[in-house]
Structures are given as C-alpha cells and as structure tokens.
Amino acid sequence: MSEQSSDSCFVAMMRHYIELDSHDEDLLARLEQSEQRYSNRDVVVREGDSSSKLWVVRSGWFFSSVNLADGRRQVYRVHFPGDVIGFPDIAFRERTSTLEAATDGWLCPFPKQALDDIFIRSSRLTALLFSLGMVNQAVVLDRLRSTGRMSAKERVAQFLLELQSRLRITDPDLSSEFLVPLTQEVIGDALGLTNVYVSRTLQALVSDGLIERRPGRVNLLHDEELRRLCGFIDRYAEIDTSWFPSLRN
Amino acid sequence: MSEQSSDSCFVAMMRHYIELDSHDEDLLARLEQSEQRYSNRDVVVREGDSSSKLWVVRSGWFFSSVNLADGRRQVYRVHFPGDVIGFPDIAFRERTSTLEAATDGWLCPFPKQALDDIFIRSSRLTALLFSLGMVNQAVVLDRLRSTGRMSAKERVAQFLLELQSRLRITDPDLSSEFLVPLTQEVIGDALGLTNVYVSRTLQALVSDGLIERRPGRVNLLHDEELRRLCGFIDRYAEIDTSWFPSLRN
DNA sequence: CGGGTCGTTGACCGTGATCAAGTAACGTGG
C-alpha cells in the first residue's frame, strides 16, 4: 500500500537480509514489471525450452523437476512467493528443468539481461543475489545428503522443516501448522521415495506423535524432536553479509 | 611459462568460457597469491569452522562432504585443479562442509572479500563467476537426480562420465582412460552407496564391457552406451555467455 | 450421478545394506 512497495514479497525477502536504498529497490522493482497467471498443474516451461527468462513468484506454489526418459522424476525445489526461479539455468541456453504450478498463482517473468543492470549498478545487490544463490545450493546439498544417506522418516522430517523455515522468511508469524498444497507424489519425487511410501512414512510420524495431519496441511508438533531426528539446520535464518560492499558504492 | 600466466589452471578454466583482458586477469591473479601444501587425507577445514576463506585448487584432488552425527557421510563434490572451492559456503559464517585432500596437492586460499573487488570492478567476471556457480548447482542437481531416482549402475556411470567431462575442461586431450585417485568408499559416499556395492557395481560394468579397470584408473570403453545408460548431459561443455556485460564496462 | 485425482492398504519382491572374513598392495622400520 505504501510507496515503499512492501506489497512485494520479493522485496520483503531481500529486506529480510540487507538494508535496501531506493536505488536498489528500483532495480528490484524492474524484475516484477510484468506478470502472468497460472493454474494448478500448468507447465510453465519444459526441459529443453529456451532459457532466456527467470521469474519472481508473486503468489502460489510452484516446483521444478528433472525428468528421465522412462518417467522417473526428481523434484529438486519447491518455489514460494518471493522466490526467484531459474538461477540454476542461468548458465545454459536451454532449460535443464521443468517448471510446474502446484497451485493457482502468479509469476513475474524477466529476461536474463535484467541481471546485467544489477551486476553493473549495484555490487551490493549482486553480492546478495550471489549469496542467495549459494543458500539455495546449500539447501540442495542438504537434500542430497538426506536422499543419499537418510531413512524415509528422516527425509520427510527434513522436508517438512525446510518448508516451514522457508515460509517463515516472508511470514515470520507462521504457526506450527501450515498449508502444504503438494501431492504425496510430488513430495516423493522430491525425496526419492514413492507416493506409497510417503503415505506410510507420514502415518508413522503421526503415530510417533511428531506431527498431525489435516487435509492439505500439517502440524509440526515436536519441533525439537523433528530437528534432532534429521539433524536439521536452518540455512535461511541468517546469512553472512559482513563481506558485502557497503551501501553506496 | 609465458607472461600470459597460462601456468594457472584457474585462469585457463576461466578462459575456456570467455575472453579475458589483462584487467580481468589481474583480478584473478590476486586469488592465487598465496598457496599451501596438503597431503593425502589431510583435513583442510571442518564443518563448523569459520567460513572466511575460499580456495583455488592448484594441483591435486580434494573433496567436500557433509557428515551426520552417526558417521554417515555424503560427499557432494570432488575438486580438481582450476576449481574454486567454497562458493556454497559464501553465505554462511560457518563452514557447512568438510574439505579433505584425496591426494597430495596445493591450494591457494583467498578471503571472501577478494570477491568484492571483482563484483565492483568487473561485472563481466561477476557474471562468469555467477554462471559457474550455477553450473555447479546444475551438477549437484544431476547428482540429486541420480541419487534419488537411479540404480547403482546408472549412478556409477554418471559419476565416471562427470569426472571425465570436468577433467577435459582443463585437459582437452584427456583420453578415455584416466586416473581416479578416489577410494571406493569416497565414491560410495558421493553416490549414496556403500563401498561394497561400488565394488560390485564396477565389476558389473566391467563384465558388461562398458569399462576397464586398472589400479587407480578407469577406461571408459563405450562412451556412447554409458551416456545412454544414465541419460548423461555434459553441463560443462559450454555456457551461455550471450547475456554477459561486454568486455570493457 | 459419473469420471478423475489423490490417498490408503495389502501382498510380495528386489536392490542394495550389513556383517564378517579374506586377500592384495603398500610403506615403514628393523
């Protein structure tokens, strides 16, 4: 509502980490100039399509996946409002992943070249974008660790905790119960499990008393114990900005 | 030997992707000012140590891993000469992974702040570093896909092909046979397998006629079929530099 | 109503883990 453009959850996310001046905000605002609506299960882009755009999520949940020829699928990231989608593809001419909508929602597409502007005009925003890219990488590494070395129960616990932490960046008051508009098949494809085993694992967590379920939502009852179970580390809470270039540079 | 400082495999790697002017080369040279020797199995830094430095690999093989409390380990990347180590940790105050030497070798440590210089003074190098970071991410995503959704045979095939592709960036003439100074335990920890099953899988690939083994080295006999087996995509061959800022900016 | 998607349940199976013993290669010190 205010002229401070805090109606953008993208700017809100950036402000979660560093102080922005109006010059920086202008640069960011350009990334959200246009927008496009998608419905649940729409495919935004496919693997192999041209990779000239990125997106800021304005509303809704989306996810990116890579698909094998025989239908096996790996979901590697779920995207929330405020997220930038597409950084891993920035280095390639063709999309390496497929982007789909998990709910109805709005995306703001912008061309790769818009990043030039930022690189040239704000080394501070550059450092932040760079860092956020690396946080994402750290999260993928956590996922790799869980997929490679952890049991189904540990994986599901970590997945739920990751969702909660990330949702709290733009919604700090999020309670222990929150919406999860993902099918168990998508969750399974994110964790290297089948939909069947996700179902069984969620039931196991319920009967352990660690979570509660209602249709489309979960309640993380024992945060502490869930964290202990999977050795969860919240990558998003804070980042190291001490080495960033100073505000006006 | 020449003044063009092509004795640095790091500069060689950067030059593989874009044209560098002397200004850019000076900036890169600063990252290799100091150097330190490590022996096989030395630990360079541990999870939880302060995360103020990055490294350029001058010689030898290293690897980064995350460790669970009970001893389970996930190796998430093997580092070769020319690689920059530590980007995923750039956003954090503490190291999220442990860095160890897989052979004797030399590292060139440099402080995070050295990247400031680059961000401020060369938006072109910034774009390249950013892109290389994203290539690494894409490779981790490939690994995630294989760990989450592929059989042991497919995983090992992909791992060997990835090593070969990456080694060819700085050594284009690398033959189908090359050195792999990694224990089967490290390979297993990279792929989410046990050392025992790595051994069995390598034997299976040999008896399929796809590879040959000699102590410390492998020979990829049927490139084509190996690639088909695991749906391998070479992420390193080329990156999209079309959107980069122009040479003098 | 009817069709589609999503989640649950049961029976069975297979990949890869686990445990344990044995072998080979290597460096070190005597």
Next chain:
DNA sequence: CCACGTTACTTGATCACGGTCAACGACCCG
C-alpha cells in the same frame, strides 16, 4: 630384504527398507 601394520578391495551370506502392483475408498467438480 623381510616382518609388520595399515588401508583398500573383494567375496559370500543374510537381511530390511522401500519399491511395485493392484484394489479400494474419499473427495471434488461437472
């Protein structure tokens, strides 16, 4: 040069986690 310890790799036997397949129920929307 050999004895020794260590590390890496191999082999075999057994086991279990999670996959697969199939049927069924709940729910939603037209």
